[in-house]
Amino acid sequence: MPPTLGKNVRDTKMQKEANVVLGEDWDGPSSGVESELRKRREQRGFISLNRSPLARKIITFNLLALVILVAGVLYLNPFRDSLVLQRERGLVIETQLVADVLEAHFWDAETLPNGASVFANLAKLSLPAGVDAYVYNPEGTLVASTIGIERSGIPPVSGLVQNTRSTLITDFLNSMWEGVSGLFTSETESDGFGSTVEPPLEFVQKTSDGSTQVNTGLDSQGRAVFTVATPILVGGVNLGSVAVTSAEGEIDFLVRSEREQVLQMFVIAILVSVGLSLVLASTIANPLSDLAAAAELGRDKNARKMSPNRVRIPDLTARPDEIGRLSGALRGMVTALYDRIEGNEQFAADVAHEIKNPLASLRSAVGTLRVAKREDQRDKLLDVIDHDVRRLDRLVSDISNASRLDSELVREEEEQFDLLKMLGNINDYLGGDAKSKGVEFISDLPAEPIHIHGLEARLAQVFVNLITNAISFCEDGDAIRVWARKRENRVLIVIEDTGPGIPDQALYKIFQRFYSERPAGQFGNNSGLGLAISKQIVEAHGGVIWAENIRPTDADITSDPLGARFVVGLPV
The missing domain is CATH 3.30.565.10 (Histidine kinase-like ATPase, C-terminal domain)
Structure with missing residues (x-):
């Protein structure tokens, strides 16, 4: 223990300035393991946290569930299926309305009139931009269509104005996907048909039985196109068919907008998840790193022959979690270890002291025996020697039993x-x-x-x-x-x-x-x-x-x- 003589223990100011430590509180210089741990904490930053395997695992596992969730939503594409179904239903209603209009104009006809009359009726319809109608006779010949008709457009309706959203993330991902897939796939013809090309004859002829047909395909640029064909029935007689095709890519734009919102929320969720993961990792990885560093520094310094330092485990027992329990357990283990070491040292010193007493008595008796002349004196000295030898034998036996006691108590069941x-x-x-x-x-x-x-x-x-x-x-x-x-x-x-x-x-x-x-x-x-x-x-x-x-x-x-x-x- 450092000397404290000459200090006025009542002068609290002097004690505070001198940092006087009394009694058993002193166990090593303050510039030992704690100072190195303090330096490491000051140098610690995001880079050191990024080097932590535990921090990387926390961030990875937190992001993995989020990525799987978003990938599943994009793969299953539930909003696109809903939009397609709604658009198909709407187009069916539009097509049937067009057929009803034609049926009303030709209610007394047994066959479709010439193309000019049908074209004039189609020109009166106010179809949305990009939507085209085609009229066929029962033989499947195109009679008239809205191609080339100038449209004044539908006046805007309050509350139905579509809000155009930017889709930078979706367009970027789509372009990347198209670029990668283009390297491994060859160009093939589209399975569907565009709105600028009339529907195939076999598709229109399917309405001859009086049923309405729906087809969803892709144009040459990969945009979704919907086509609905329905018969024109007057008095039970089939005068022909009318087919209506939707605008190219209208569903794709809506889907891109929905995906953009999902991806934007995904980006925000990633940033929040990474931030929370870093906070969580700092509250877990940093304390564990301090505990490991304290043990390693103490081990390395104690391995040196000069200036060993006592291992100081950081006190994190105030934390109400497993790290606090671990800190308390490690501190208890280190304290018990040092107590055991000090106990063994004290035991060795006590053994040496106890053995010295009979050895000193033996030495004195043997020395006196050499100069003793009388037989009774020699017998008395031999009794002393015998007593000291028995005492040493008993002492060594008891010491051996005491030294083995700890290990035997642990091993025995x-x-x-x-x-x-x-x-x-x-x-x-x-x-x-x-x-x-x-x-x-x-x-x-x-x-x-x-x-x-x-x-x-x-x-x-x-x-x-x-x-x-x-x-x-x-x-x-x-x-x-x-x-x-x-x-x-x-x-x-x-x-x-x-x-x-x-x-x-x-x-x-x-x-x-x-x-x-x-x-x-x-x-x-x-x-x-x-x-x-x-x-x-x-x-x-x-x-x-x-x-x-x-x-x-x-x-x-x-x-x-x-x-x-x-x-x-x-x-x-």
């Missing part, structure tokens, strides 16, 4: 078992050891079984350790009581003894590694890892363990305790 049955077996086994020492052993367990989910062998190790500790602190005439009670969703297992109790200053230290509070006669007989291992096992099962002294009711808390109590709480 949990199962459901009867906790009271396990405690009963332990009480039967250790009760004999207590009675041989003159210690009364009391087992107070419920009659009904209590089933829990966990590692039976590891939990048994905990209770064996606690009961063994209680026996070691008791003397002849003391008592040990083991009892258990179920409380809602937890079960409490309590080990009580009437021994000397635990010093108040040691209540929170006895679960630390290598800490041992033993009488002078038992020095060196324990490694101080038993309670630490027990705490680790209980917490791995989601439980709690604590120690307290047993005191008489309403007594002074500073009075001598009546014994010690260890409580283990486990989830049911």
Whole structure:
């Protein structure tokens, strides 16, 4: 930790200017990973977002559905089919009206008059521009037509003026399609016929049975042309046929206008979709990029031999989505990893310190043994050496068990078992050891079984350790009581003894590694890892363990305790 001596901690202005960090808040220089992440964020722009594979996927998938929708609308072309049907119905009505007019003029004729009379009647009709009529006799010979007749035009009607729309997008796409298709297809004759060419004879002769015929075709330029033929009937006699053709391309213009509107909306939808996709991608890709960059920068810097930096995962937990959860999970994982690393470092330091004590005692005893003259002194020194060797062996064994505990707790499979049955077996086994020492052993367990989910062998190790500790602190005439009670969703297992109790200053230290509070006669007989291992096992099962002294009711808390109590709480 950086030195803070000489700073006036009450001078808040000085602290703010100096950016003083006290205690455990300091874990590295501020110019580490965070500064590089800040630089990357400042340099980030649209280009960097465009390089993001995730952003490209978001934009692509958002546009794909829109493109399929518009392509389907243009391919199915529902508005063109509707317009064609309406135009065909309208042209049928126009043709029948023309036939009715001719029938009214020639109501008393048995055959069609000459062409001049029919032409005069056609000239009186006010047909729209581009619409032409043809009259045929029963043999299929053209009698007269409106070709060449000067038309004054129909006066405009208010509300029916067609609004001419620009179709730049549609015309551009059509020209591209015609250019591409022209490279792979050869020119063929049109299936239909134009309005400037009279309808085919076979089409007109189909009306001889009194039916109306409708034909939709294309002229030489690919424009839609509609033709309707109907018979002229007077008194049930067929005087001939009349055929009316529509203007070239009138439906195509309307279709282009409708397609233009669809394409304009498509362009606007694309712009909106791309904009929203970019916003969505920035809220997803950028935070994920920051998380990945923080991990990569920390990895790269820690891989160097000099000036490693702590990995700092950006705090995005304020986001109410999966990215916020991911940030919190990564921060928790990094914190747990560093805690584990620091714990291992502290454990290694504690191991080295604990091993030094018996080694120093051994060195001293061996050195003294070389100069000892008396046999009783040599025997006493050999006893010290034997005691230290056993202490080292026990210490190394406990250290080995403690170091493997984490991995073994992860590998072993949990199962459901009867906790009271396990405690009963332990009480039967250790009760004999207590009675041989003159210690009364009391087992107070419920009659009904209590089933829990966990590692039976590891939990048994905990209770064996606690009961063994209680026996070691008791003397002849003391008592040990083991009892258990179920409380809602937890079960409490309590080990009580009437021994000397635990010093108040040691209540929170006895679960630390290598800490041992033993009488002078038992020095060196324990490694101080038993309670630490027990705490680790209980917490791995989601439980709690604590120690307290047993005191008489309403007594002074500073009075001598009546014994010690260890409580283990486990989830049911």
